Amino acid sequence: MILTATLGLPMLGALVLAVSRRWTETTARLFAVGVSLLPVLLLAWAWLQFDTQGALFQFVEEVPWVPSLGMAYRLGVDGIALAIATMSALVFAASIAYPINTQNQPRQYYAWMLFLQSVSLGVFLALDLLLFYVFFDLSLVGMFFLIGRWGHGQAQHSAFKFFLYTFCGSLLLLLAFIGLYLSVEPHTFDMRVLIEQQPLAGAGVSAGLIFLALMLGFAIKAPIVPVHTWLPQAHVDAPGPASAVLAGVLLKMGTYGILRIPYSMMGETFARYALIIALFAVVSILYGALVAFGQGNLKRRIAYTSINHMGYTVLGIAVAGALFQDAVYAREMALIGATVEMVAHGLITGALFLICGSFWQRTEEYDLDSYGGLLRQAPLLATFAILASFASLGLPGLAGFVAEFHIFAGTFAVYPWLAVIGVLGILITAALFLQMLQKLFFGAMPQRWAKFDDLRPAEWGVLGVLSASFVIIGIAPQFLLTLIEASATLLVGAR
Amino acid sequence: MPIGDVLPEISLTLGAVIIVLFAAFARQHQHVWAAVLALLTIGLCIGLTFTQWDGPPRLTFSGVWALDGMALSSKLVVLIAGALVIAMSPEWMQTDRRHAEYYALMLFALLGVIMMASASDTMELVVGVLLSSVASYPLAAYHRTWAPALEAGMKYFLMGALTNTLLAIGVVVLFGLTGNTGYPEIAQGLSVGHDSLALTIATASIILGLSFKLAAFPAHAWMPDVAQGSPAPVAAFLTVIPKIGAAVALARFVSLMPPDVAWRAIVALISVTTMTLGNVAALRQTDVRRLLGWSSVSQSGYALMAIVVMGTSDQALPALVFFLASYAIANLAAFAVVTYLRGRTALESYQGLARQAPIATTILIASLLSLVGIPPLIGFFGKLMLFSVTIEGGYAWLAFVAAANTVVSLFYYLRIVARMMFSDTRPTVHVLVGQWARTTMIVSGLLLIVGGLGAEMLMEFTDSIGFVR
Numbered sequence: 001m002i003l004t005a006t007l008g009l010p011m012l013g014a015l016v017l018a019v020s021r022r023w024t025e026t027t028a029r030l031f032a033v034g035v036s037l038l039p040v041l042l043l044a045w046a047w048l049q050f051d052t053q054g055a056l057f058q059f060v061e062e063v064p065w066v067p068s069l070g071m072a073y074r075l076g077v078d079g080i081a082l083a084i085a086t087m088s089a090l091v092f093a094a095s096i097a098y099p100i101n102t103q104n105q106p107r108q109y110y111a112w113m114l115f116l117q118s119v120s121l122g123v124f125l126a127l128d129l130l131l132f133y134v135f136f137d138l139s140l141v142g143m144f145f146l147i148g149r150w151g152h153g154q155a156q157h158s159a160f161k162f163f164l165y166t167f168c169g170s171l172l173l174l175l176a177f178i179g180l181y182l183s184v185e186p187h188t189f190d191m192r193v194l195i196e197q198q199p200l201a202g203a204g205v206s207a208g209l210i211f212l213a214l215m216l217g218f219a220i221k222a223p224i225v226p227v228h229t230w231l232p233q234a235h236v237d238a239p240g241p242a243s244a245v246l247a248g249v250l251l252k253m254g255t256y257g258i259l260r261i262p263y264s265m266m267g268e269t270f271a272r273y274a275l276i277i278a279l280f281a282v283v284s285i286l287y288g289a290l291v292a293f294g295q296g297n298l299k300r301r302i303a304y305t306s307i308n309h310m311g312y313t314v315l316g317i318a319v320a321g322a323l324f325q326d327a328v329y330a331r332e333m334a335l336i337g338a339t340v341e342m343v344a345h346g347l348i349t350g351a352l353f354l355i356c357g358s359f360w361q362r363t364e365e366y367d368l369d370s371y372g373g374l375l376r377q378a379p380l381l382a383t384f385a386i387l388a389s390f391a392s393l394g395l396p397g398l399a400g401f402v403a404e405f406h407i408f409a410g411t412f413a414v415y416p417w418l419a420v421i422g423v424l425g426i427l428i429t430a431a432l433f434l435q436m437l438q439k440l441f442f443g444a445m446p447q448r449w450a451k452f453d454d455l456r457p458a459e460w461g462v463l464g465v466l467s468a469s470f471v472i473i474g475i476a477p478q479f480l481l482t483l484i485e486a487s488a489t490l491l492v493g494a495r
Numbered sequence: 496m497p498i499g500d501v502l503p504e505i506s507l508t509l510g511a512v513i514i515v516l517f518a519a520f521a522r523q524h525q526h527v528w529a530a531v532l533a534l535l536t537i538g539l540c541i542g543l544t545f546t547q548w549d550g551p552p553r554l555t556f557s558g559v560w561a562l563d564g565m566a567l568s569s570k571l572v573v574l575i576a577g578a579l580v581i582a583m584s585p586e587w588m589q590t591d592r593r594h595a596e597y598y599a600l601m602l603f604a605l606l607g608v609i610m611m612a613s614a615s616d617t618m619e620l621v622v623g624v625l626l627s628s629v630a631s632y633p634l635a636a637y638h639r640t641w642a643p644a645l646e647a648g649m650k651y652f653l654m655g656a657l658t659n660t661l662l663a664i665g666v667v668v669l670f671g672l673t674g675n676t677g678y679p680e681i682a683q684g685l686s687v688g689h690d691s692l693a694l695t696i697a698t699a700s701i702i703l704g705l706s707f708k709l710a711a712f713p714a715h716a717w718m719p720d721v722a723q724g725s726p727a728p729v730a731a732f733l734t735v736i737p738k739i740g741a742a743v744a745l746a747r748f749v750s751l752m753p754p755d756v757a758w759r760a761i762v763a764l765i766s767v768t769t770m771t772l773g774n775v776a777a778l779r780q781t782d783v784r785r786l787l788g789w790s791s792v793s794q795s796g797y798a799l800m801a802i803v804v805m806g807t808s809d810q811a812l813p814a815l816v817f818f819l820a821s822y823a824i825a826n827l828a829a830f831a832v833v834t835y836l837r838g839r840t841a842l843e844s845y846q847g848l849a850r851q852a853p854i855a856t857t858i859l860i861a862s863l864l865s866l867v868g869i870p871p872l873i874g875f876f877g878k879l880m881l882f883s884v885t886i887e888g889g890y891a892w893l894a895f896v897a898a899a900n901t902v903v904s905l906f907y908y909l910r911i912v913a914r915m916m917f918s919d920t921r922p923t924v925h926v927l928v929g930q931w932a933r934t935t936m937i938v939s940g941l942l943l944i945v946g947g948l949g950a951e952m953l954m955e956f957t958d959s960i961g962f963v964r
Contacts, residue, residue: 064951068955069879130870137870141869145916148917149916149917159917164902167902167905171899174879175882175894178882178883179886
């Protein structure tokens with residue numbers, strides 16, 4: 001019941017907001033923040049109860065939905081899903097609590113946010129392919145309305161592009177899911193059965209096509225170069241909190257999907273193409289970093305670093321899926337790294353995009369060159385921006401380092417050359433973040449920002465929580481690593 | 496004569512006759528009772544159909560009338576859809592002098608569609624197609640003083656006259672070829688041996704004739720005009736109901752073909768052309784009703800996918816009926832909203848509607864998303880089953896084309912959604928006063944969600960249906 005409550009409470013909250021006619025902005029906001037915290041608490045509780053020696057999937061719930069199609073409402077988590085879901089719930093709570101101009105439609109804004117929280121968590125908690133697809137698609141609908149209604153610039157255009165582009169990916173996934181469904185007897189969408197039976201092992205062309213469709217679908221969502229082009233625009237025009245959610249949570253659906261479906265259900269095919277996937281990942285790492293370096297727009301720059309970071313994650317998963325029987329430990333390490341990267345990126349980039357939101361609310365300006373010298377004017381903002389940037393570039397002692405260390409340590413054992421090239425990405429990332437900080441906070445301050453306000457309590461409170469979490473993961477990652485390790489060991493076949 | 500086997504159809508006919516008589520004597524403000532009579536008739540007809548449900552699949556009346564799962568389930572879908580259309584009409588029609596006759600025509604058109612779905616004889620098929628066409632022409636042009644309605648009716652009539660003639664020619668040639676009009680005998684005759692040129696002509700003519708009712712390429716051109724110009728409830732009727740009968744009739748007909756006729760390739764080709772054409776044409780429409788008309792064309796293309804894999808995938812026919820039912824609900828919900836909004840049609844005028852008419856907007860958005868196939872609305876399960884049978888039947892490329900088309904269709908549906916949601920203008924909204932249209936709109940909106948969550952019930956219902964052999 002924990003997992004159903006995790007999904008159900010925000011959904012109920014969204015419904016209540018949608019029908020409550022008379023609530024003021026403050027009531028709606030307080031209510032939404034309160035409701036959005038419930039999943040965090042519930043998932044934390046589940047985390048405490050999770051048995052690291054137990055079965056792969058725990059807290060399983062199953063209610064038949066469409067039995068004649070082999071579809072059911074099946075929920076359950078392994079350590080990886082639990083870690084990502086908890087991070088997602090936290091990023092959502094933070095984004096909802098972050099103050100924003102709701103353009104006189106507070107109820108609608110918070111209702112959509114809660115709806116999106118519910119369905120996004122659903123993606124990570126689903127144990128049924130079709131249920132996964134249901135939540136996956138609904139998250140597009142939610143994000144479409146958030147960008148289109150509360151975005152700025154060419155918001156409608158971006159919302160359209162986002163929905164259409166990622167919907168292409170969804171439909172490829174749907175076709176592939178049907179392929180997987182038809183490959184088992186009796187036909188079922190149950191992920192546990194599909195993981196256990198590996199139905200497409202040795203199936204030749206059809207396995208290859210299904211694998212291609214799955215990887216393309218998830219690559220669009222992650223996104224991996226060259227199907228990333230929807231991302232920068234959606235990010236730039238989305239409101240700050242929606243950007244934080246988009247980067248922190250929605251991108252993870254792509255990488256988590258790769259891990260949960262092609263990696264787990266088609267191990268043999270995955271191993272065959274692991275090197276190609278790793279190559280694409282390295283291209284993403286370098287391309288994302290280089291293009292980010294070239295951006296003069298604050299939000300665009302951070303958006304492109306997401307492509308770079310998702311590249312690390314995919315590299316980790318590809319390494320974990322490569323067929324090197326003797327390198328079990330290295331592969332496990334890479335898988336753990338990939339998962340920690342997802343969690344770390346969610347928290348760090350979530351914070352960075354919220355900071356972007358604060359900039360926009362004050363100045364409606366993203367051009368880096370127009371800023372300068374804000375360190376004195378807004379010391380709190382500067383502190384959090386510097387902390388998050390350092391975490392993002394992988395400074396030891398912060399969460400990003402833990403992730404990247406694991407990934408590259410694993411990669412060195414399996415694809416040493418790719419690791420060498422990939423590490424260059426970290427170098428470029430460091431340069432781009434340092435340059436960004438320099439342009440924002442140091443040098444002479446242009447006169448027009450003389451009235452630039454520092455963070456308000458609501459803002460620094462939220463950023464404080466997010467920063468604390470990635471600092472804690474950086475300093476004492478053990479609590480997270482044990483949880484992930486429990487599942488990673490099973491998934492790479494070490495236990 | 497086994498009169499009991501056609502009791503539902505007899506009740507429909509009697510109901511229509513009673514309404515015509517009633518219309519002759521009642522005053523105009525009482526005409527709304529004709530709607531009640533029509534609904535009662537349909538209710539009775541549904542009840543009688545249920546009593547036939549448990550019987551074994553069989554042919555009756557000397558083999559011209561099929562009583563099998565396909566006929567009965569599509570009959571139910573047609574009747575329920577017809578009831579929804581009738582329930583959304585009274586306020587729209589009440590100022591019309593001939594309000595009550597409207598329902599009689601509706602019942603006759605329904606009867607024609609049911610005959611199409613149940614016909615197991617080419618003559619019976621022709622009668623069904625003609626009956627539904629003849630009753631539909633006046634419906635399309637019901638507002639006879641309004642030029643666009645006349646134009647729509649005229650276009651519909653000319654197209655219909657041509658294709659109905661072709662259908663008759665096809666039937667005659669087929670009769671010449673096999674010496675029979677009954678389906679089992681035709682199948683028998685064709686399997687023994689045939690003149691392939693004559694068979695090609697006959698098949699092509701009959702498929703063309705049915706493509707008119709299906710609004711599939713190449714006889715689709717009437718659909719956008721009718722959707723735009725005819726009264727909104729009639730547009731709802733014509734975009735949905737004849738399609739159901741025609742799809743079943745087409746499936747029944749092509750299943751007779753001997754294996755050396757490449758009917759799968761032909762239907763697949765029509766399917767791809769229809770869905771692509773419908774979608775591409777809908778992209779730039781600036782009129783919501785016209786847009787829905789084109790989208791309806793593209794949906795016919797999807798439905799044909801199930802016919803392509805008939806026989807190679809055992810769930811093809813259930814998928815067909817399920818898809819048609821899900822499409823019917825979604826499209827009727829969309830037109831119910833348009834009706835409720837007094838036929839509001841220019842895309843511009845939908846600007847900012849979300850704030851002025853939140854419930855209507857929500858239902859319209861839900862119906863559009865259901866037409867795309869966004870879960871958990873009922874349209875998703877329809878599409879899912881279609882894709883599933885198509886892939887299972889070995890036509891993965893067709894499923895891929897349909898998926899690509901679905902992405903295209905998302906674009907134009909979203910254009911309507913964006914207009915309504917992302918604008919601060921506050922339009923003046925006129926709605927139909929009264930409860931009929933409003934209630935129908937809400938009921939069909941609820942059906943979208945309830946049908947999705949309760950898809951299992953519908954599936955059990957259509958699970959093992961097929962054609963009588």
